[in-house]
Amino acid sequence: MKIRVAAAFLAASTLCGAVLSGSAAAQVLPKATRDRIVQSTVMLMPTGADGKIDGTLGSGSVISPAGYILTNFHVVGDTETRKVSEWILVRTVKFVDREPEPTYWGKVVAADPNLDLAVVRILETFDQKPVGGLNLPFVDLGDSNVLTVGDPIFVFGFPGTGGDTLTYTSGSVSGFTGENTQGSGRQWIKHDAQTGPGNSGGGVFDEKGLLIGVNSAINVNKSSSTITPFARPLAVAWGLITPNVPKFVVRGAGSGGAAASAPSGTGAGTPASGSATPQPQWPPTIAPGQSYQVNILRGSGTPRTESWALTLNDRASNGDLKGTATQGSQTQTGYVAYDQKADLVWIDLTRDGKSMTSCAFEVSGLRTSPWVGRAFYYRDTNADPERIGDCQALVRTGAAPAGNAASTPPAGAAALKWPVKPAVGQTWTVEVEGRGMWTLPLDSRTDKGNPAGTVVAPGGQQWNAVYYYINNSSGEGVILDMTADGQTYLGCEFVKSGLSGRSLRGKAFLYVSKDDTQGTGLGSCVATLK
Secondary structure (H helix, E strand, C coil), X not given: CCCCCCCCCCCCCEECCCCCECCXXXXXXXXXXHHHHHHHEEEEEEECCCCCECCCCEEEEEEECCCEEEECHHHHEECCCCEECCCEEEEECCCCCCCCEEEEEEEEEEEECCCCEEEEEEEEECCCCECCCCCCCCCCECCXXXXXXXXXXXXXXXXXXXXXXXXXXXXXXXXXXXXXXCCCCCCEEEECCCECHHHCCCEEECCCCCEEEEEEEEEEECCCCEEEEEEEEHHHHHHHHHHHCCCCEECCCCCCCCCCCCCCCCCCCECCCCCCCCCCXXXXXXCCCCEEEEEEEECCCCCEXXXXXXXXXXXXXXXXXXXXXXECCEEEXXXXXXXCCCCEEEEEEECCCCCEEEEEECHHHHHCCCEEEEEEEECCCCCCCEEEEEEEEEEEECCCCCCCCCCCCCCCCCCCCCCCCCCCCCEEXXXXXXXXXXXXXXXXXXXXXXXXXXXXXXXXXXXXXXXXXXXXXCEEEEEEEEECCCCCEEEEEECHHHEECCEEEEEEEEECCCCXXXXXXXXXXXXXXX
């Protein structure tokens, strides 16, 4: 069920191929700036269907110290099937005269094949251990809207010329063009810096060293023997960055045009000056008497969701708090502890004391209610962890950090009946796969009479939401649209078969504009009437 008009699609340029282009512009960034960008530029190598590196590579820029990387969709996915690789190998630069070293594994957390942009999040070390609280070198974001013809630009990446070591080239902005690379507009930046195939996804920077674009394509005009590299301006990427990336920094917005910052009201970015966003208590208080609702969303094997109730009422021999976790008639022993070495909070569930399902939470995962983390399985106490999905944990009682508790539906509340028609005065919780739980009070109406409200998303962003029932030629269902900037929408779509009790289960999509009807699938979406 899709309710938006089809978005424009790039058809007039080739992805960064083997042809090189360039100019002899003698521009230089200060050494300190270059060093910072070098440490934030990574090589990305996707895995194939068999789980092995498929031999392709591209570049990317770390845009958050928490380990988020901006790159091209075609570096980490297939633009024809619109599918992304299961895992991405992230190689980092230790020395500029050596090939980047395999360091991390990451997954795509946001993507738009129409824009050819994607965001990758680092989740594991190269030896497949969960990462702790990352504090990586990263680049600051600039304002691509203030660029004009002739401005100097600098490109970092791994074009594969002379080996796989990092390459730095310079040039200037040669012009702008619309979405089809032919008409008017600023959907693409034309430039003349030397680029090659592995530059795809790499950063394009201004004279201040601020990221203002993603090098994406080359247009080869055979009739005139001209080669034009194209970069996506950063302004086009906000729809992916704002709702998905924490701790990014914006600097140097100009006075003309739209400011290069997160759309107003999102609260997603960290300003260049001023106070930082308040952080959750870390490590959180873990105390006897606390009860946890632990949801394990398994993505490997047979996808399923497990929900365990765990109360801490005892201590293990090493001092960790433990208790009994129950799911219906099933029981396990549960442990909750803070691992100072890894800087993670672990919730472990085991039946036999040997094999174990574990949830790992870092500080960024505590910004949501419930907490959001990653799920691992250990076959035995000596085995390496196997990533199996995601985790959520809601602290229901006891000495819990403020802001991490959520109310439950009233006892004996009646089940919903189809058709479900949301109404003003209702409060819903909305759980988007891998993004935590959002609370939506419906306290107003749109000019069309649909119930609406404001949700505080995981990470603190405020989103305007509209919730409505439809029954027309497109089909019958319940639609929830949430937006922070009036352009980028996160939508949940529910049909009758997804109704169970007081909950609707459906699918979540990210729409980059009002004209985007297909969207990018985000996974499951569950809405529950309180």
